[in-house]
Amino acid sequence: MPDISQTILRIVLVSGAALAIGLVAAFGAVFFVDIITYLNHFLLPEVWMSDGRIDWLTVLLIISVPVSGGLVAGQLRRLVDGGRAHGPAEVIELAQLGKGDIPLRNGVFTALSNLVWLGAGASAGQYGALVHLGATIGGALGRVDKWLREDFRLPGPVALGCGVAAAIATAFSAPIAGVVFAHEVVLRHYSLRAFAPVTIAATVGYLVSFWLFGRPPLFAVAVEAGAHPLAYSGFVAIGLLGGIVSLLYMRALLQAGKLADKTPLPDSLKPGIAGLVLGLIALG
Known part of the structure; x- marks a missing residue:
């Protein structure tokens, strides 16, 4: 029978590691989102348009901001292994290989690249960037306890999951x-050894967001007393349509990636081209 004191010590150490990862990842996510929001507000043309008119300076800003952001982001991505920003795919791969060691250099420069690119108005979304940021923090803090006995340590993939859960929460x-x-995307399992620390990290992230910074839920959902039975057929239709749109969107992303790979330009310049297209679309 295992010593009860050893069991308690393991629970305390693993829970403490999850709590620390959740806390640091939470503050990292808050600052990441706030900086992007500030850059968007500061760089948006409306800030400089007091009378609502669109003049040549506004047109210049609409085009130059995403182009400049793309070029800077492209240069930052050259400092990442492979010459491109990493994302959820790399996190999932590490977790499935049983690893938790995201190179800190890759994590830092990927985060900076995403920060500049999203801050300049790129419509790439923050979800993937937050996943990688949280995983980087989780992986870095997960290596701190490497001097402990193996059964007292937080497994590398679980540390990644803790960081991801906290950042999203x-x-x-x-x-x-x-x-x-x-659990569903990164770890692909619900073992108790992972579920408890991941839940702790996500709870800490939520408490930091809601109670410390007073952030309301991003998507407010009204609570209804009930729905008419016929409405459920509509829910099914929405689910089917959403699935079809998702498949088409994923295929479009893959094709766009293949097209970008065939473009005879340095990879560091391609985000600038994307920024130019984005600016021209914004003018329309």
């Missing part, structure tokens, strides 16, 4: 979403 004020995403 913080940014979206949705702890359950953070837990489910970490």
Whole structure:
């Protein structure tokens, strides 16, 4: 029979590690989102348009901001292994290989690249960037306890999951979403050894977001007393349509990636081209 004191010590150490990862990832997510929001507000043309008119300076800003952001982001991505920003795919791969060692250099420069690119108006979304940021923090803090006995340490993939869950729970004020995403997408299992620390990290992230910074849920859902039975057929239709749109969107992304790979330009310049297209679309 295992010593009860050893069991308690393991629970305390693993829970403490999850709490620390959740806390640091939560603050990292808050600052990441706030900086992007500030850059968007500061760089948006409306800020400089007091009378609502569109003049040549406004047109210049609409085009130059995403182009400049793309070029800077492209240069930052050259400092990442492979010459491109990493994302959820790399996190999932590490977790499935049983690893938790995201190179800090890759994590830092990927985060900076995403920060500049999203801050300049790129419509790439913050979800993937937050997943990688949280995983980077989780992986870095997960290596701190390497001097402990193996059964007292937080496994590398679980440390990644803790960081991911905390970042999502913080940014979206949705702890359950953070837990489910970490298990379903990153870890691909619900073992108790992973579920407890991931839940702790997500809960800490939510508390930091909601109670410390007072952030409301990103998506407010009204609670209805009930729905007419016929409405459920509509829910089914929405689900089917959403699935079809998702498949088409994913295929479009893959094709766009293949097209970008065939473009005879340095990879560091391609985000600038994307920024130019984005600016021209904004003018329309």
